[in-house]
Amino acid sequence: MLLTIAGCGLVTWLSRILPLVLLKHFTLPKPVIEYLAFVPIVIMATLWFSSLFTANPGHLPQLNLDYALASLPTVVAAVISKSLLVIVAVGIISLAGLRILGIA
Numbered sequence: 001m002l003l004t005i006a007g008c009g010l011v012t013w014l015s016r017i018l019p020l021v022l023l024k025h026f027t028l029p030k031p032v033i034e035y036l037a038f039v040p041i042v043i044m045a046t047l048w049f050s051s052l053f054t055a056n057p058g059h060l061p062q063l064n065l066d067y068a069l070a071s072l073p074t075v076v077a078a079v080i081s082k083s084l085l086v087i088v089a090v091g092i093i094s095l096a097g098l099r100i101l102g103i104a
Contacts, residue, residue, distance in 0.1 A: 069103065070094035 028036075052068060053061040070091060077090035 066095065066098055066103070070098055 048071070052064055052071065054064050055061050071094075073094045074087060074091040078087045081087065
């Protein structure tokens with residue numbers, strides 16, 4: 001079991017360090033860099049949409065109303081600030097406020 005934990009730790013460490021070491025010695029072409037610039041946006045959108053809708057087997061996905069309402073001020077904060085810290089803070093505060101008020 002200890003060997004498994006050590007192996008998982010090594011693989012995790014290598015997957016995070018190896019790209020940094022390799023990219024320090026090589027430069028990526030400009031189209032690749034432009035493509036990779038969209039990866040964080042896609043990841044955030046995927047996380048957002050997966051929580052915005054709830055899947056019910058055999059039925060269409062349903063809108064999660066409390067998350068949808070909390071998303072409105074969060075999207076406005078994202079457009080204005082473009083700061084991940086502000087976006088996360090506004091989202092958490094919005095959802096907490098909705099739950100405190102009993103709306104969600």
